[in-house]
Amino acid sequence: MIGGADAIVLMPTGGGKSVCYQLPALCRPGVGIVVSPLIALMRNQVEALRQLGVRAAALNSSLDAAERSRVRADLRAGRLDLLYVAPERLVSADFMDMLDAVPIALFAIDEAHCISQWGHDFRPEYLQLATLGTRFPGVPRLALTATADPQTREDIRRRLDLGAARLFLASFDRPNIFYNIALKTEPKKQLLAFLKTHPGESGIVYCLSRATVEETAAWLRAQGINALAYHAGLDAGTRNRHQDAFLADEGLVLVATIAFGMGIDKPDVRFVAHLDLPSSLEAFYQETGRAGRDGMPAETLLLYGLQDVTLRRRMIDQGDAPDEVKRVERSKLDALLGVCETAACRRRAILAHFGETPALTCGHCDNCATAVETWDGTLAARKALSAMLRTGQRFGVGHLTDVLLGVATEKIVRFGHDKLPTFGVGTELDRKGWASVFRQMVVHGIVAVDHEQFGALCTTALSGPILRGAEVVHFRRDQASPKSAGARTRPAARTMLDAGAEPVFEALRATRKQLATAQGVPAYVIFHDSTLMALATKRPRSRAELEAIPGMGRSKIDRYGDDVLAALAQAQG
Incomplete structure (x- = not known):
């Protein structure tokens, strides 16, 4: 990519897709233009890059006129390394005209599965991106996604005219995620039992309907769980407040329809639960993949029953899609149902769908934890x-x-x-x-x-x-209850610390929260939990020793090194 060639990149959520275009954009002359489908994703990416000293900006409808004008001026003046835009804005006539006069390092098309009619989240505005190759010849294009079976991959290649692009395919395995699938009997009670194994942790609960989202969120609050609702029926202000609260707070449960989640860059989501059957195995993989982006232990729960199967098949049969599309949708749903009903390793069944042949058992799903009869x-x-x-x-x-x-x-x-x-x-x-x-x-x-x-x-x-x-x-033989990864008395991050390091970790969390609140950004933008764990374990005493901590680059040390060292010193007495 740095050399100017096109590429298609498939990597699991949290696998480092962003680095695949961010580094080439910084190495090549000009500005990297990143196509992103969601404002929240743009904002998160820009905030994280600015923390690292990268000149990044987003141009979207959330900006006022003065902010949009400033971004455009920075773009024309060459003061940007990366610019995030929505697909419809990118292909608009005035924006294209402006780009004609700007040196462009590359075009990165994130969530590229949105261009495919076989994908689980087809968005027609992505089809217009096919013009980039002819409008800007010689500018490398990079299509990235976390979820695409072989059929979707080829559709991405064809629709974006990336025939000569090299395919970079990483494993779809997310070994830190424990997969749990159970028969739906009493969904609220089953959900509550699951949440009790994740005290004080952030997570997402997916429901099919808006009414179920509202009802479930209210019921969880009545059980003493900090929960908010998110769906397309809420006004934009409420949706944004709830999403921002989820991104910023630790220990908040967001109950949502699938309107929430694509591109959400929150690394410390410790669980994802589905109270209704997703539409396909790709959708299930994408939605569960929002857990454990930091590589630390995470868990998923899917509850389903015959009514879910019947409803999903009826939605396909009575939909307006052409027969060929319906046929593919049925096969994708059947692939998910196969994972639900298998008595063998869940992970193996999931990965086989994406063309991988892993070991017979993973040891980290409910079927592997307890053999199924x-x-x-x-x-x-x-x-x-x-x-x-x-x-x-x-x-x-x-x-x-x-x-x-x-x-x-x-x-x-x-x-x-x-x-x-x-x-x-x-x-x-x-x-x-x-x-x-x-x-x-x-x-x-x-x-x-x-x-x-x-x-x-x-x-x-x-x-x-x-x-x-x-x-x-x-x-x-149906199981009486899901076999979870095991009840914990404390959240996942702390289970990986010894007793002496835990109070240090908590002191660092408090310092991180203060720094994040002062800047109005989510806590994980300052430091990931994995960085705090390394700090709490190794307890560096100088700026030089901070350099050995993962996630403590020069920019972070310059900005936060003194605060971190002070928190460590105080926590250790």
Whole structure:
């Protein structure tokens, strides 16, 4: 990239994508133009770069007229190393005309998966970026994303006309993240139990609907947890306040729809929970990847059930997308459902989707922590399929379960289903057991949900061989509760410190907060927790010794070295 070649970079969240364009922009003559989809991301990146002495700015709608004028003047005068802009602003006629007169080091297109119709967050304004290559020949272009399967990668290459660009592909593995997936039974209670293992830590809780976001945030506050809501239905001022509070505060839980999160650069998010099923494995990976960007331990929780599967498939089937897009969306959802239902290592299943072949077990997901039982469900599946066929494929799980259990409800008697040969043949399982069977049959495509018939279950091409006894079916035995990474009595950062270093760490956190408050920036912009941990452990006594601490570069030492040394001295008495 420094030599002027185009590139496509795929690295996991927190893997250092920003450095891939920031360093070349500083080494090459001119200004680096960074395309970013969100104002919050631009602001965070600019603040962090300025802390390091880099001349960075953003041009977006959050600036007033005087601020926009000042940024434009700095751009024309060559006083900027990096400028962050939204895609629609970049391709506007007046901005393009201004760039014609400015030396440009490179174009960096962040969150490049947004250009692909196969991506999980397609944004049509990104399509206009294809003109950069012809408008500015010779200026290198760099497309970056944390989430793209092989199909999306090729779409990025084609749509941005990056045919000759070299692909840099890092592992998608996030070994510090513990993956937890559980059957949704009592979601609020399950969430509360999960949050109790993360006392005083920052995290995100994702919900599908705005109403659920509001309800969950209010309920968590009633349980004594500091929680705020975030969704597109809130006015812009409230959304910005809640987002800024989450970025600045430690120990705040943000309950949000997927309107929140892309590009959020908060490194100390210790957990991400999903109360509803995401739309795809890419979306799940991207959203869970917002945890543990600092490389320290983090945990995720996904709760799901048959209703989630049915809803997601209905959203695809009844959407306005072309049939080819719907086909791809179904396959991406099926990939996520495969991860949910696997009895093997979750991480291996996730990485396999992105083209990696890791070890058979990771030792750091719920399935690896506690082995999952499977059972031969062939006979149960045949009974379920028989009940569906004998009732005309017109009924849902509840009615079919009543038939199998031999429950003579008014509806059963009215339709004469108490006279069927399948009435009462399934008493070896209870109601939860049959719910699990039907859910897994839907997930594996053995049966389908007829949305036009109010959720009735019907057979598929996979049903016949099972009914005939030509194929065997194995089901996962549902776990009673998620197997978490383990309850902690103190937050994750402190669990990695010895008893003597913990009070020093807390003193440094207090100093960091004071410095951040004085400048109006999030605490992590001053120092990451990992830097404070190294300081608390090694306890340097001079500026020279500070240079050996990760995250304490010359600019940080010049700005904060005296404050850090004073805090260390006071904490040690």
